[in-house]
Amino acid sequence: MEKLFTTRKIRLLIDADDIDQKNKILDTLYQWRYICFKAANQIYTHHYVQQQLREMLYLTEGVRVKLSDIKKDEHGILSTSRMNTSYQVLAQNYKGSIPMHIMSALNANLVASFNKISKPLAAGESALPNFRREIPVPFKGTDVKKLTSSRDGKVFRFTLFDIPFRTYLGKTGHDKREMLESLISGQVKLCASSLVLDKGKIFMLAVFQTEFDFQELDQDIIAEASLSLDYPVMVSVGNKRYTIGSKDEYLYKRLAIQAAIRRKRKAMTFMNQNSRKQLRKSTIENLMQSEKRYVSHKQHVYSKRLIDICLKNKAATLLLVDQAQKEQQAKEDAFLFRNWGYYGLKQKIERKAEKAGIAVLIE
Known part of the structure; x- marks a missing residue:
């Protein structure tokens, strides 16, 4: 398992x-988010200061610094564990203003992430990151x-x-x-x-x-998948043929988003500079991000269906065929090349296949 x-x-x-x-609940959630924003920066600041104490070579020789609990180590300078130091700061500042389970989860996540970047920080290879107000x-x-x-x-x-x-x-x-x-x-x-x-x-x-639980796959069974122009994915396993998605099903929403972007850009011709800037930052950028999310979602759905078909047929190997030909054909058709997104789909197929124990070969 x-x-x-x-x-x-x-x-x-x-x-x-x-x-x-x-409205009251929504205001409360935004207040919690603001507290998390402040608390996250405080957590990183406290742990960074603790780490830098080791590097303060200009202190007197009688000062011995060891970041450990003094109850467990006679040379320790902390009254508790390192993780609990920042939690105590959060409890002192925010207890009663936010559920402490949120502070506990935030502290655990950030202490773990800080430990991963502590060496580059100490070596001067990276800067201390800060957090935005939009923090989850x-x-x-x-x-x-x-x-x-x-x-x-x-x-x-x-x-x-x-x-x-x-x-x-x-x-x-x-x-x-x-x-x-x-x-x-x-x-x-x-x-x-x-x-x-x-x-x-x-x-x-x-x-x-x-x-x-990895399923028992048959090494002799090979699934062949082709990234088609008419269908996002066409699959062959022995005598069985499958199609995943369709051109119309994939393109209808993406083309609608692109049409909305074009309408907004045409409307900018009759606006003043401030209005154009505001429209570009708000509506147009949101539509572009919406298009990216839609494509990514469809790629996840199609790649998952492909892996499910392989598992259903116990195929241990997935062969992606005719890739060079299909990509060249897509490049020749500017419309399809603009709207298809081969590379992201192949990436997701390879990632999901690896988790399922399926070997991916690209022809």
Whole structure:
């Protein structure tokens, strides 16, 4: 058994009818995010100062510095463990203003990340990073309580720090729905996750832990996948043929986003400089990011379906065929080259195949 961690971005709505209550909860979440922003910078600052004490060679020889708990080491200068030092600072400054489970999760995440960059910091090869106000609000998986689903399985409800939430999965949220159903049944575990606030919208970056058992694959079975111009992926396993997605299904939304961008750019002709700048920063950039997210989502969906087909047929090897020919054909057709995105799809196929124990060969 191998542990596999999967992250899903899930849209959340405040499960309340009173508008005033919703606004109050939203204000509270933004206050928590601001506290996390300040606390994150404080955590890094304190641990950086502790680390630099070792480098202060100009102190007197009688000063002996060892960053350890004095209760466990006679030469230690700390009254507690290094991780608990920053947590004590957070508890002193923010206890009562924010759930301390959030501070505990934030402290654990940042201390672990600081330890990874401590050597480059000490060597002067990197600078101390700082955090933005848009920092996610972390929480532990056990903080999600009373998770239930509606009868049709389209809506899930739960409480987080006594705040009622419900999910909005949309039409393309089948994989998220499956994960949440597995969480209710106990097949997967919710690990440390976070809340992201984006212009009044609430998203949960949910991290699920599953135990992945490698299936017995037949080394003699080879699946051949071709990145086609008419279909994102065409798969052949023996005498069986599969198609994943279609040109129309893939392009319809992307072309709609591109058309919206063109309309906004045409409208900029009749605006003054400040209005053009504001439109470019807000609407147009948001549309461009939306297009990137849509393409990435489709690539994830198609690559997952391809790996599922390989596992279903117990294919131990996945052969991506005719790549050079297809890419050259796509480059000759400017429209398809602009809208297809071969490279990202191949990357995701290779990554998912590696996790499933499938060897990928590129012809």
